[in-house]
Amino acid sequence: MEIPEGVVLLDSLGDLQPENTCPVLVCGSHCGGNKALAQQVKNCHVQVVFLNSAGIGKNQAGIKGLSYYEAEGVLACAVDHNSAEIGISRDTWESGIISHMNSLAKAAGIQIGDSVKETISKIMHTVKNPSLSKTHKNSECTTGNDIKDNDSKADLKKQTQTQVDGISITITDSITFLNQNNSGDIVVCGSHGGMSAGHYAQKHGVKAVFFNDAGIGKNKAGVKSLESLSQAGILACTADCMSAEIFNGMDVLENGILTVCNQLAKSRNIKESMTVKEAIKLLK
Template sequence: MADVAPLVVDSVTHLDAAARGRVTCCGSHGGVYAAWYAARHGVAGLLLHDAGIGRERAGVGGIFWLESRFVPAAAVAHDSARIGDGADMLARGVLSNVNAPGSALGLVIGMKASVALDLLVAARLPAAEAPGGMDEARQVIDDTGPAQVVALDSNGLVGPEDAGRIIVTGSHGGLLGGRKGSAVKADVLAAIYNDAGIGIDRAGLSRLPALAERGIAAATVSAFSARIGDAMSSWEDGYISALNEPAELRGACVGLSTREFVAKMLESL
């Protein structure tokens, strides 16, 4: 039962066996993939980031997916705390969306995240039941050009094998806990993220300068053009909202579609 202090992490990808039965405050976006990942680790209650809510309300879709599994959950407003920063969510976060199990425990929109976590801990909640699998979160979009183009629902799926590739992700464009090393785990040619509504301190774009320092072209798509957490939506629906200097030098600009941005990256090789 969740009768200990809440677990605070910057990303669901940091969860491990210690998360089981714990109320968790997590800097990840509130999309279904993040909620599924947290449920797989048996969290008892969950706060995520609303990522600007965005297209089809994808930024909070996960908390309502958890509702069907009777897991209390809420999302913190993107203009109240930095995405990718669990500690900042705990310190400054204000709830923007609450699911029904959360409401039943007294969570309300406008409540401070710290108060919401106290209520969830006091409820002594059981661990979430493990969900079934999800569709494949990685797929090759194009391997006919000078660099392979890969779609990944989460930046956490990037591995050494992705060096030199163009990655189109469903992840937000924020550094985890402000750490530059979290930007991407491989020296990719170019990377695309979701701007998560940009948000307070422009946190939804903070990967871009960190990647520029490594010479990696990077851009974000608007959260209102593509569903966060869904790399294929970034590919099919996304429009560039921000980019870094290496991407500009390769001919990209704000307003391009993701496909056009990728074409610019390939043409520059």
């Protein structure tokens, strides 16, 4: 089945740009978030969004974004993290099964257990598609993927600098909030450890990174980037989604318990079941 007109697939919300004209977003990112993130998605002309439940996790952080999207008038659904690989939008589109939704989705007749494809076919006639306006010369949606970091997202891209046992740490809620100044940093973030997140870690050349495991999920997608990061010379670990909230870098630092460590981490005697802070202390 071809992707319907007006639908865009993105592996990461970090790839979404204000120039987007697709009203329906099928995204590999988690369904966590906050008011600012939901506002950003709305400001990028998204009316409907499908995201990953990320194991739901501590304080239901993996689906916390549903209410924020609803407040912005965005119909939002989360797919079961065991039905589709987190960080892989194509799998969300092809295999995603709805596990949670906001009241806008319920009002549209969407039900738990529906597939993403079924859901989109059910609601597509109700969605206004700006890509069909006369200002656009073709029928394909614009996502702005060729545009570099956009200043309109600067208010979201918050980082905190701290130290653990004298070791400097960069804390951020999302790996997508990093920039060229983070090269060589030890990063603790609230992102999942999937392939799209690993891409950002490599892009910015971090020294080490601690992720949330997002429930690990289908085909171990929540930790899938760790091996490739080790090959790229980046030490990487994931924290149990039940020990720390996804999209909450500070909680990962303060409360995260390690579930998976790559070979570089193991070579520094970092092991599963350690706290994130215990692991960082071994990076001296």
